[in-house]
Amino acid sequence: MISNSRAAYHLHDHRRCVGAALAEARHRCAAARARLTPIREAVLRLIWESHRPVGAYQILRELPRHLGRSVQPPTVYRAIDFLVELGLVHRIATLNAYLGCPFPGREHSELFLICNQCGATAEVGDEALNAALAETVRKAGFRHHSQRIEITGLCPACAEQS
Amino acid sequence: MISNSRAAYHLHDHRRCVGAALAEARHRCAAARARLTPIREAVLRLIWESHRPVGAYQILRELPRHLGRSVQPPTVYRAIDFLVELGLVHRIATLNAYLGCPFPGREHSELFLICNQCGATAEVGDEALNAALAETVRKAGFRHHSQRIEITGLCPACAEQS
DNA sequence: TGTGAAACGTTATATTATTGCAATCAGTGC
DNA sequence: GCACTGATTGCAATAATATAACGTTTCACA
Structure with a gap:
């Protein structure tokens, strides 16, 4: 990760x-x-x-x-x-x-964690997640070119305050 | 799935x-x-x-x-x-x-498979994928509200032709 | 039948993004 | 140095997407 x-x-x-x-x-x-x-x-x-x-x-x-x-x-x-x-x-x-992008050229989940409250957004890559996603896509018979995952919620700092 | x-x-x-x-x-x-x-x-x-x-x-x-x-x-x-x-x-x-949405109210991965060629877009939900995603998000300390996964590539029909 | 909230009509405008063409600049070979 | 070429930028206009503000109509329910 x-x-x-x-x-x-x-x-x-x-x-x-x-x-x-x-x-x-x-x-x-x-x-x-x-x-x-x-x-x-x-x-x-x-x-x-x-x-x-x-x-x-x-x-x-x-x-x-x-x-x-x-x-x-x-x-x-x-x-x-x-x-x-x-x-x-x-x-x-x-x-x-x-x-x-904090790690250009390296592994790319294109997974973004967008805080609803402060707007700060982290990028995360995870091999296990990529594998699970690839498997789901493959099961649907789809040929995967690019992906993008956008998650919204509360970042650790904002979650602590609430 | x-x-x-x-x-x-x-x-x-x-x-x-x-x-x-x-x-x-x-x-x-x-x-x-x-x-x-x-x-x-x-x-x-x-x-x-x-x-x-x-x-x-x-x-x-x-x-x-x-x-x-x-x-x-x-x-x-x-x-x-x-x-x-x-x-x-x-x-x-x-x-x-x-x-x-083909299955409103039911499980939601909000995972879309968008064909670059014909534009047809399927929606897929998968428990295992959701679990992997939730785990990745949790590891980052993030509190997950909504998600959206958009994949582009080739659908089975268009892949067959190429 | 009256009433209040939801839905809609209308005008205007905000926000995001692109097209097309001319001018300029950076590197390449001579 | 100088001409050539492709990449980059300037510029004007406009396309595409989305919302604000406010008045009017509709409809479920009392």
């Missing part, structure tokens, strides 16, 4: 999250002969400012803080598409929002 | 699907002391015309066929919200579209 729930839901040194994400991004861009342009990096930094999914228009509004100037929607969407394509960012479909 | 993948992906007597869905809808409305108004029934029938998720604006465009007149977006969204609330219809978040 792989998970970033500790970091997502509790106080931690978030600069390490950001640093790791950027290092990984540079690494994967180099491997794919793709360019991490200033716009793309600014969008990635902005998405990584928290462990909460961020909407495209929120990125659009806040990007000047990182980039020093404003841009148009297609520019933001293109950057997001690029980051999603490289596996650096996930789209959280139920929220129409985007979240940094 | 509960599944409608046979019906969703293969030739079948679809009138039985529609009939069952409507009967179930009437039953659940009565139980909830809610009204299955002409608009709500027309939207439900329209959604049940196929096993493919239908967008809200497609419903809006096609509703006159069932209702004899046109309506505005809020009317369609209100009907959809009502049907979702009662568990008769699911929202497929990755497609921004809506699909009839």
Whole structure:
């Protein structure tokens, strides 16, 4: 099992999250002969400012803080598409929002735990769960390409308060 | 395991699907002391015309066929919200579209198998999978309220052709 | 038959996302 | 250095999805 729930839901040194994400991004861009342009990096930094999914228009509004100037929607969407394509960012479909991937390139359950209260969202991967899911899908005669699991509820921190 | 993948992906007597869905809808409305108004029934029938998720604006465009007149977006969204609330219809978040639930009120994995090729979408429920998922979520310290699993790939019929 | 809540009609608008085309930039081979 | 090529970005417009606000109608129930 792989998970970033500790970091997502509790106080931690978030600069390490950001640093790791950027290092990984540079690494994967180099491997794919793709360019991490200033716009793309600014969008990635902005998405990584928290462990909460961020909407495209929120990125659009806040990007000047990182980039020093404003841009148009297609520019933001293109950057997001690029980051999603490289596996650096996930789209959280139920929220129409985007979240940094804490372990790009590694095992992917694409399982998200979205806190209803504080919005913090962790990503979890689990081999046993993937196996159970693959088996269920196979029994239905379906050929599995991609998956996405979105769970809503209360994170440990918010559950404790209630 | 509960599944409608046979019906969703293969030739079948679809009138039985529609009939069952409507009967179930009437039953659940009565139980909830809610009204299955002409608009709500027309939207439900329209959604049940196929096993493919239908967008809200497609419903809006096609509703006159069932209702004899046109309506505005809020009317369609209100009907959809009502049907979702009662568990008769699911929202497929990755497609921004809506699909009839083949077994409302019964066990819910909220697991959807969406064919990339033909669009047909089956719903599957599986106790073992739910257990594995619950365990994974619990291990992350998360308190589970709702879940939604969306799988894309090839349905048996389309896989056979390719 | 009156009454209150639910449902619906209507207008306007918010939010999310894409299209199409022109201009610019980064790397490559010469 | 210079021309070439494909990737990236700028820009204007618009498409697609969803909701807000408020008044009117309908209907179950008393």
